[in-house]
Amino acid sequence: MLIQAMPASMQAAEAGIEFAADGRVSVGPGFRRLEAAWMDGVAAMARAGARVIVDAIFLGGAVSQQRWQKALAGLDVLWVAVRCDSAVAAGRELARGDRVHGMAVSQAEVVHQGVVYDLEVDTTHTESLACARIIAAHVG
Amino acid sequence: MLIQAMPASMQAAEAGIEFAADGRVSVGPGFRRLEAAWMDGVAAMARAGARVIVDAIFLGGAVSQQRWQKALAGLDVLWVAVRCDSAVAAGRELARGDRVHGMAVSQAEVVHQGVVYDLEVDTTHTESLACARIIAAHVG
Amino acid sequence: MLIQAMPASMQAAEAGIEFAADGRVSVGPGFRRLEAAWMDGVAAMARAGARVIVDAIFLGGAVSQQRWQKALAGLDVLWVAVRCDSAVAAGRELARGDRVHGMAVSQAEVVHQGVVYDLEVDTTHTESLACARIIAAHVG
Amino acid sequence: MLIQAMPASMQAAEAGIEFAADGRVSVGPGFRRLEAAWMDGVAAMARAGARVIVDAIFLGGAVSQQRWQKALAGLDVLWVAVRCDSAVAAGRELARGDRVHGMAVSQAEVVHQGVVYDLEVDTTHTESLACARIIAAHVG
Numbered sequence: 001m002l003i004q005a006m007p008a009s010m011q012a013a014e015a016g017i018e019f020a021a022d023g024r025v026s027v028g029p030g031f032r033r034l035e036a037a038w039m040d041g042v043a044a045m046a047r048a049g050a051r052v053i054v055d056a057i058f059l060g061g062a063v064s065q066q067r068w069q070k071a072l073a074g075l076d077v078l079w080v081a082v083r084c085d086s087a088v089a090a091g092r093e094l095a096r097g098d099r100v101h102g103m104a105v106s107q108a109e110v111v112h113q114g115v116v117y118d119l120e121v122d123t124t125h126t127e128s129l130a131c132a133r134i135i136a137a138h139v140g
Numbered sequence: 141m142l143i144q145a146m147p148a149s150m151q152a153a154e155a156g157i158e159f160a161a162d163g164r165v166s167v168g169p170g171f172r173r174l175e176a177a178w179m180d181g182v183a184a185m186a187r188a189g190a191r192v193i194v195d196a197i198f199l200g201g202a203v204s205q206q207r208w209q210k211a212l213a214g215l216d217v218l219w220v221a222v223r224c225d226s227a228v229a230a231g232r233e234l235a236r237g238d239r240v241h242g243m244a245v246s247q248a249e250v251v252h253q254g255v256v257y258d259l260e261v262d263t264t265h266t267e268s269l270a271c272a273r274i275i276a277a278h279v280g
Numbered sequence: 281m282l283i284q285a286m287p288a289s290m291q292a293a294e295a296g297i298e299f300a301a302d303g304r305v306s307v308g309p310g311f312r313r314l315e316a317a318w319m320d321g322v323a324a325m326a327r328a329g330a331r332v333i334v335d336a337i338f339l340g341g342a343v344s345q346q347r348w349q350k351a352l353a354g355l356d357v358l359w360v361a362v363r364c365d366s367a368v369a370a371g372r373e374l375a376r377g378d379r380v381h382g383m384a385v386s387q388a389e390v391v392h393q394g395v396v397y398d399l400e401v402d403t404t405h406t407e408s409l410a411c412a413r414i415i416a417a418h419v420g
Numbered sequence: 421m422l423i424q425a426m427p428a429s430m431q432a433a434e435a436g437i438e439f440a441a442d443g444r445v446s447v448g449p450g451f452r453r454l455e456a457a458w459m460d461g462v463a464a465m466a467r468a469g470a471r472v473i474v475d476a477i478f479l480g481g482a483v484s485q486q487r488w489q490k491a492l493a494g495l496d497v498l499w500v501a502v503r504c505d506s507a508v509a510a511g512r513e514l515a516r517g518d519r520v521h522g523m524a525v526s527q528a529e530v531v532h533q534g535v536v537y538d539l540e541v542d543t544t545h546t547e548s549l550a551c552a553r554i555i556a557a558h559v560g
Binding site: 001033034036038040041042043044045047049050 | 141173174176177178180181182183184185186187188189190
């Protein structure tokens with residue numbers, strides 16, 4: 001939803017976000033600036049009392065998590081890994097029909113590298129509703 | 141999008157938001173609290189340097205605007221009225237097929253009562269793209 | 281898609297289709313007439329040389345299949361059961377967010393009663409893409 | 421919806437349908453064969469008693485209409501032109517955000533060349549609901 005909310009120019013420029021034909025995603029300084037402003041805003045919503053679920057893909061692994069840790073400093077956060085076997089993820093990507101083929105395999109491992117979680121769910125063999133219930137049980 | 145992001149319980153409870161069969165919309169204290177946190181977050185995004193477009197319906201007219209004015213204090217804001225003749229709005233509501241019939245007529249006048257704008261566009265006879273260009277010309 | 285293509289009046293009238301709050305679906309004579317015309321049209325497309333995939337829910341079990349068998353007389357048909365454990369189907373129904381709760385459980389068994397298949401797939405533990413590949417392997 | 425129902429291969433092959441970057445659309449023999457089978461099926465639905473609305477773009481003008489006239493022979497048809505000024509159509513195309521830019525201008529005139537209508541509506545300045553009511557008044 002962040003990407004959809006960004007100006008169209010951000011998807012066409014080197015400064016923005018680029019989806020390569022092989023599924024690799026790269027982002028530039030313009031994207032980073034908007035992303036940082038968005039993180040500050042999400043943190044402000046939580047500080048104002050809203051309980052917020054953020055669904056983020058840590059393209060940079062541990063470095064991505066550090067950005068969020070800095071933005072959310074002082075807030076009570078439950079870090080949840082949502083894993084999926086890369087072959088199953090690739091099949092779901094194809095069945096969706098609206099994704100650049102290759103993103104799932106390319107991201108399945110890298111987004112978890114060096115990331116520290118409080119809880120892990122795996123959608124390979126567990127229904128999404130069942131995963132949601134596991135997470136909900138950890139949110140007081 | 142705020143309403144979609146709220147918990148499902150918010151659409152079923154008296155504290156939340158209610159869409160009456162005649163198109164009237166009423167909101168309770170639970171909705172107000174989440175809305176206030178969201179406004180704070182949007183303001184934080186703008187203070188962090190993002191240029192943000194907010195599409196809001198001022199169900200309370202001037203009172204709704206005052207809530208936003210307070211949240212956005214110190215920020216550079218262009219207030220734009222997007223008007224539409226209520227009969228035309230009702231026709232578009234029907235053609236969309238996904239709205240409670242009556243909302244358009246019920247809201248066409250009330251959302252502008254006492255609200256102060258920098259700019260007004262009217263989609264009754266002007267294409268949305270042309271309206272967007274008028275607004276864009278006022279955003280340096 | 282048949283239901284979406286029907287006149288809006290068909291979803292409001294006793295002659296049409298009704299989705300009860302408990303997930304039961306009942307259809308009247310007006311629905312049956314349009315459905316029969318649609319079946320004739322689908323059969324005509326196949327007779328004209330198009331290879332057609334029909335995704336139908338046999339609310340009447342064997343009686344529903346007989347309607348299709350009559351419409352498709354003389355055509356080469358592969359009848360495929362797409363099964364799903366009712367508890368898992370109910371979870372997916374809830375996760376979709378756009379279905380009357382109860383339909384999945386209500387239909388999980390009844391739509392297969394007395395129906396004769398050439399092939400069966402089960403999406404309870406098998407990805408939809410893998411199921412599609414099993415079916416594709418049976419279509420020359 | 422015909423294009424969405426076609427196999428994905430049809431959008432990648434020379435025999436199928438091609439959307440050029442300038443908005444031109446060209447179709448090959450594979451597309452024509454499926455389109456002809458589809459027309460036969462639509463006609464069969466109407467002959468079986470269903471009242472059908474077909475929304476078609478006559479890329480070939482009069483030649484396209486002749487294909488439909490042949491398929492619908494003997495049926496009672498109301499041919500309706502839905503026109504729109506090409507500049508307004510281009511603006512709507514851009515505002516939709518999901519179309520190849522240039523299609524609207526490229527098609528605005530050509531799809532009506534040599535086509536014979538019973539009724540004409542123009543959405544340039546008339547709301548779609550009002551156009552629908554004009555058409556409905558001509559359908560007994």
